[in-house]
Amino acid sequence: MGIIKGRWSFPIIRALMNGTMRFKELERNVSSINTRMLVKELKEMEAEGLVIRKAYATVPPTVEYSLTEKGQALKPVIVEIEKWAEKFLQ
């Protein structure tokens, strides 16, 4: 169950389910996370093989994040959590 330990894993996966995102977009899409926490969580999720980080040598540099197959496969989990949350967390 290591994967669900991160406070922010689920909101980040939720955001990336819509496709690749730049760091800044991700920051806007995951409510009430600060930059330091987002960096930390993304590093952990990359190490766990949930997320791929791609950096492009543009000016300014572009960094994009997307889900791996392992990350994408968590979609049914998130769907069930959202159903549950809708019913029980009002």
Place this chain on the structure above:
Amino acid sequence: MGIIKGRWSFPIIRALMNGTMRFKELERNVSSINTRMLVKELKEMEAEGLVIRKAYATVPPTVEYSLTEKGQALKPVIVEIEKWAEKFLQ
């Protein structure tokens, strides 16, 4: 997503899905948790309305835990997590 913050919530819910358990049984069923952590986690889960605690004035005292409707409703989430874990965490 508050519910998934506890490191041990899922293994505890998993164990209680089979029915009511005494504290000691729960401790045996949730691998590698210590007594202090189990007490702490159960208190949090009780406060979140996931678990019901019943104490009986027997000698020695009996304490039983079971899932509320809200806790039971997490079953599909756990099923999906287990499917995912089986595929990706070997």
